[in-house]
Amino acid sequence: xxxxxxxxxxxxxxxxxxxxxxxxxxxxxxxxxxxxxxxxxxxxxxxxxxxxxxxxxxxxxxxxxxxxxxxxxxxxxxxxxxxxxxxxxxxxxxxxxxxxxxxxxxxxxxxxxxxxxxxxxxxxxxxxxxxxxxxxxxxxxxxxxxxxxxxxxxxxxxxxxxxxxxxxxxxxxxxxxxxxxxxxxxxxxxxxxxxxxxxxxxxxxxxxxxxxxxxxxxxxxxxxxxxxxxxxxxxxxxxxxxxxxxxxxxxxxxxxxxxxxxxxxxxxxxxxxxxxxxxxxxxxxxxxxxxxxxxxxxxxxxxxxxxxxxxxx
Amino acid sequence: xxxxxxxxxxxxxxxxxxxxxxxxxxxxxxxxxxxxxxxxxxxxxxxxxxxxxxxxxxxxxxxxxxxxxxxxxxxxxxxxxxxxxxxxxxxxxxxxxxxxxxxxxxxxxxxxxxxxxxxxxxxxxxxxxxxxxxxxxxxxxxxxxxxxxxxxxxxxxxxxxxxxxxxxxxxxxxxxxxxxxxxxxxxxxxxxxxxxxxxxxxxxxxxxxxxxxxxxxxxxxxxxxxxxxxxxxxxxxxxxxxxxxxxxxxxxxxxxxxxxxxxxxxxxxxxxxxxxxxxxxxxxxxxxxxxxxxxxxxxxxxxxxxxxxxxxxxxxxxxxxxxxxxxxxxxxxxxxxxxxxxxxxxxxxxxxxxxxxxxxxxxxxxxxxxxxxxxxxxxxxxxxxxxxxxxxxxxxxxxxxxxxxxxxxxxxxxxxxxxxxxxxxxxxxxxxxxxxxxxxxxxxxxxxxxxxxxxxxxxxxxxxxxxxx
Numbered sequence: 171x172x173x174x175x176x177x178x179x180x181x182x183x184x185x186x187x188x189x190x191x192x193x194x195x196x197x198x199x200x201x202x203x204x205x206x207x208x209x210x211x212x213x214x215x216x217x218x219x220x221x222x223x224x225x226x227x228x229x230x231x232x233x234x235x236x237x238x239x240x241x242x243x244x245x246x247x248x249x250x251x252x253x254x255x256x257x258x259x260x261x262x263x264x265x266x267x268x269x270x271x272x273x274x275x276x277x278x279x280x281x282x283x284x285x286x287x288x289x290x291x292x293x294x295x296x297x298x299x300x301x302x303x304x305x306x307x308x309x310x311x312x313x314x315x316x317x318x319x320x321x322x323x324x325x326x327x328x329x330x331x332x333x334x335x336x337x338x339x340x341x342x343x344x345x346x347x348x349x350x351x352x353x354x355x356x357x358x359x360x361x362x363x364x365x366x367x368x369x370x371x372x373x374x375x376x377x378x379x380x381x382x383x384x385x386x387x388x389x390x391x392x393x394x395x396x397x398x399x400x401x402x403x404x405x406x407x408x409x410x411x412x413x414x415x416x417x418x419x420x421x422x423x424x425x426x427x428x429x430x431x432x433x434x435x436x437x438x439x440x441x442x443x444x445x446x447x448x449x450x451x452x453x454x455x456x457x458x459x460x461x462x463x464x465x466x467x468x469x470x471x472x473x474x475x476x477x478x479x480x481x482x483x
Numbered sequence: 484x485x486x487x488x489x490x491x492x493x494x495x496x497x498x499x500x501x502x503x504x505x506x507x508x509x510x511x512x513x514x515x516x517x518x519x520x521x522x523x524x525x526x527x528x529x530x531x532x533x534x535x536x537x538x539x540x541x542x543x544x545x546x547x548x549x550x551x552x553x554x555x556x557x558x559x560x561x562x563x564x565x566x567x568x569x570x571x572x573x574x575x576x577x578x579x580x581x582x583x584x585x586x587x588x589x590x591x592x593x594x595x596x597x598x599x600x601x602x603x604x605x606x607x608x609x610x611x612x613x614x615x616x617x618x619x620x621x622x623x624x625x626x627x628x629x630x631x632x633x634x635x636x637x638x639x640x641x642x643x644x645x646x647x648x649x650x651x652x653x654x655x656x657x658x659x660x661x662x663x664x665x666x667x668x669x670x671x672x673x674x675x676x677x678x679x680x681x682x683x684x685x686x687x688x689x690x691x692x693x694x695x696x697x698x699x700x701x702x703x704x705x706x707x708x709x710x711x712x713x714x715x716x717x718x719x720x721x722x723x724x725x726x727x728x729x730x731x732x733x734x735x736x737x738x739x740x741x742x743x744x745x746x747x748x749x750x751x752x753x754x755x756x757x758x759x760x761x762x763x764x765x766x767x768x769x770x771x772x773x774x775x776x777x778x779x780x781x782x783x784x785x786x787x788x789x790x791x792x793x794x795x796x797x798x799x800x801x802x803x804x805x806x807x808x809x810x811x812x813x814x815x816x817x818x819x820x821x822x823x824x825x826x827x828x829x830x831x832x833x834x835x836x837x838x839x840x841x842x843x844x845x846x847x848x849x850x851x852x853x854x855x856x857x858x859x860x861x862x863x864x865x866x867x868x869x870x871x872x873x874x875x876x877x878x879x880x881x882x883x884x885x886x887x888x889x890x891x892x893x894x895x896x897x898x899x900x901x902x903x904x905x906x907x908x909x910x911x912x913x914x915x916x917x918x919x920x921x922x923x924x925x926x927x928x929x930x931x932x933x934x935x936x937x938x939x940x941x942x943x944x945x946x947x948x949x950x951x952x
Contacts, residue, residue, distance in 0.1 A: 307906065321901060329908070
């Protein structure tokens with residue numbers, strides 16, 4: 171078991187390494203030979219830390235999806251999807267309706283309705299698929315929902331407080347004053363009125379308010395990886411700018427962001443490092459940010475044809 | 484489940500222990516006239532009380548079980564196997580030190596002395612049949628407030644006691660009020676003189692410690708004109724293998740302009756039959772408010788009521804019931820309007836978990852000759868699992884013109900999406916459930932005194948913890 175995992179991790183690294191080497195963008199990676207990589211045992215957190223000290227945070231600091239296949243009620247939705255989102259980068263997945271984008275988001279978060287039939291998902295080297303949704307969240311995965319649930323009677327302040335508290339070691343109590351100071355700071359960033367905290371989570375919220383609340387939670391919980399599922403849908407241009415501003419403020423070396431969107435519009439405000447096009451359950455094209463513009467111009471049919479050609483080959 | 488708890492919280496496991504206690508007085512099992520005479524002898528009842536008891540026994544034996552409308556589960560009660568009176572003596576102690584060691588142990592474990600020091604104006608603790616400890620803070624006593632066990636109230640304040648006793652809830656009100664009237668023992672007797680506003684709450688604590696035991700406390704509270712009082716009661720029992728019966732009668736009288744608030748947080752173990760009759764009378768411009776939280780027990784049947792007898796009287800029942808696996812909470816409220824311009828308000832929230840069943844029964848009556856009466860009824864049910872059950876039986880009779888009634892009911896369910904959403908924020912399934920449940924009762928709990936809302940929240944968390952996976 172141990173060696174198998176080790177091997178698969180190595181394999182994984184190879185892929186990541188190849189992925190970036192092809193682009194020639196990651197000097198750090200290019201400096202590593204495969205042999206060197208194999209000499210580093212990537213099994214425990216501890217070894218990951220030592221790898222970090224050696225100047226390579228790369229093995230562990232990545233959300234990695236490998237040949238993922240997903241069905242819901244026997245219907246195949248995701249078919250062999252491979253993707254790596256390292257911390258410090260923003261990746262965008264674009265795709266037409268029904269391409270499986272939202273399914274991917276939910277599977278990453280561990281939604282019980284979806285069945286993973288094949289493939290792997292790891293976060294910082296941990297097998298995500300064997301963890302409960304709450305465990306994934308506490309280890310640093312955040313999903314901004316396309317349709318966030320309402321929780322009647324539970325205020326935003328209390329809800330977020332419980333969520334922040336859930337991340338503290340057992341026996342440690344959250345300091346109320348620190349919590350509120352941080353909450354108000356993040357709300358200001360997102361142009362939210364303080365009175366918002368006493369409203370029940372998402373209950374009677376407008377579309378824009380819901381999305382803004384998702385980003386507020388993102389800012390408060392400071393995850394290692396954030397998946398934003400159609401965060402732009404239902405937003406007018408002002409709300410979109412505010413939300414984008416909030417996300418941009420979060421960007422940095424400690425977080426990997428995966429934006430899932432139907433339209434290019436969002437990417438004018440949150441500039442991604444990489445863009446992937448998803449069609450019929452897998453990624454058919456990846457590129458730099460310019461790909462989004464190309465896609466906008468040429469349409470998904472163009473990407474679909476590509477996909478078809480690939481399938482024929 | 485949790486095994487360790489801090490001293491002041493009252494949770495299910497906290498109550499789940501019992502010590503062997505030698506009872507000086509034991510009426511044995513079964514119920515007959517002999518039992519009544521035994522109790523009356525031990526308590527040195529005056530003749531009128533002995534007669535009252537005997538009459539009640541007759542009524543109890545004559546009345547059928549209310550199974551034509553209530554749960555058939557009532558038939559599981561074997562009245563011949565129950566012990567009706569157990570005590571170490573009838574004199575309640577005034578200082579904590581005087582309380583017998585074995586009994587003291589029990590209450591210290593439940594955190595009673597700490598509670599008293601913390602925020603109460605007075606406390607009474609009942610162990611099986613009799614009050615073992617009763618204390619009222621000096622300042623409150625000096626205002627003329629009487630707070631003693633019912634046995635002592637009957638002995639030392641016969642005039643006030645007899646004037647009101649059995650007037651709000653007559654012997655024959657129902658089978659279980661008759662049973663209580665026959666064998667009652669313990670409970671609180673409170674009198675608040677005119678104009679006295681008792682700032683801190685008085686509290687009573689009821690503890691069943693013996694197996695096969697029936698606890699029949701009788702509480703009588705009189706708030707004289709313009710006075711104010713908050714009274715709170717808490718109840719626990721250990722988990723025995725056989726059913727235990729708790730059948731109390733509580734009578735409240737709020738005279739002109741008085742305000743009386745009665746709060747119950749019940750946390751019975753899951754084999755207690757809890758069949759309680761509670762009613763208050765509100766005179767002119769007076770207010771009677773019941774706050775009733777029912778957690779635990781095998782079957783609870785309880786419908787606190789208010790008779791609004793005087794003009795502008797107000798009645799209110801705020802209740803929360805949580806029915807967990809195998810439990811049935813059959814609760815509700817009764818509002819009897821008997822004067823003009825009276826207003827009543829009922830807010831009932833129930834939560835059914837697992838195979839738990841919550842039933843709401845409401846009675847609102849406004850007769851034809853009255854004017855400008857108002858009632859508002861809201862009852863909301865939350866179902867946690869697909870096996871959970873809820874029923875609502877509202878009976879609202881409003882006659883005449885110029886009276887207004889409003890009734891709202893809702894049934895909701897905690898959805899899988901809601902739980903997933905909360906889990907995605909890092910909460911465990913149990914935490915997510917208890918947060919939803921707390922959210923559901925939140926607007927109601929906000930009206931409770933601080934100490935009780937905190938305790939209730941914790942009790943709900945414990946219940947939900949035990950009910951998930």
